[in-house]
Amino acid sequence: MDPEESFRAYVSGRIAALSRAAWLLTGDRHQAEDLVQLTLVRVARHWERISAAGDPDPYVRRTMYSQHVSLWRRRWRGVDLRAEPPERALPDGSADVARALVVRAALARLAPRQRAVLVLRFYEDLTEVETAQTLGCSVSTVKSQTRDALARLRTHAPELAELAELVGATAGEA
Structure with missing residues (x-):
């Protein structure tokens, strides 16, 4: 299988798990999507080497967590511009x-x-x-x-x- 096909197969098989982990890290769906996309772009650049080494999950995971911390560090910490979400009623039971x-x-x-x-x-x-x-x-x-x-x-x-x-x-x- 060529590297591009191998990468596509990996992404299609792991995208849900990567998205859930990114959402747990960021707490925001849009930021999680951006984090997964950034991670996969970085991983794609080195896919041949990563996939040849065996299981790519540890490398992908480390890349995602490193990117999350890097993105957080780059943000300006002076003011948190996000408004608190409105309170939502929870479904009964x-x-x-x-x-x-x-x-x-x-x-x-x-x-x-x-x-x-x-x-x-x-x-x-x-x-x-x-x-x-x-x-x-x-x-x-x-x-x-x-x-x-x-x-x-x-x-x-x-x-x-x-x-x-x-x-x-x-x-x-x-």
Whole structure:
């Protein structure tokens, strides 16, 4: 299979998972689409080398998380120009939807690296070592970022305390 066909096959098979991970990182559908597009453009440039090395997922994941942090760093931090979204009524009997909204708001309050660590550890189900490799940091940084992110979630979203405690216990915290 030629490299272009191989890349198209990879993208068509992984676009949904990449989009979900990008949405969890950014908290915004449009920013997530931009992040996935930017990631795939960067990956496409080196596809022959990446695909020849075996499984391209770790490289693609690392590229996406690096791009997310880079984009966040470039933004001007003086004023947050986004208005808070209007409150929306939740559908009756939709506890999962309510929890998803709370998780989304809580994730939006985290620093990009903390959000990336939580998404990699608990959504992508990577180990601490794999997370450290993906983010290009040490395992102790992953542990401290996880600890700090979970503590911040407990503070900013007390309604998720039970969920955070469960995740913390999974991560080796208590």
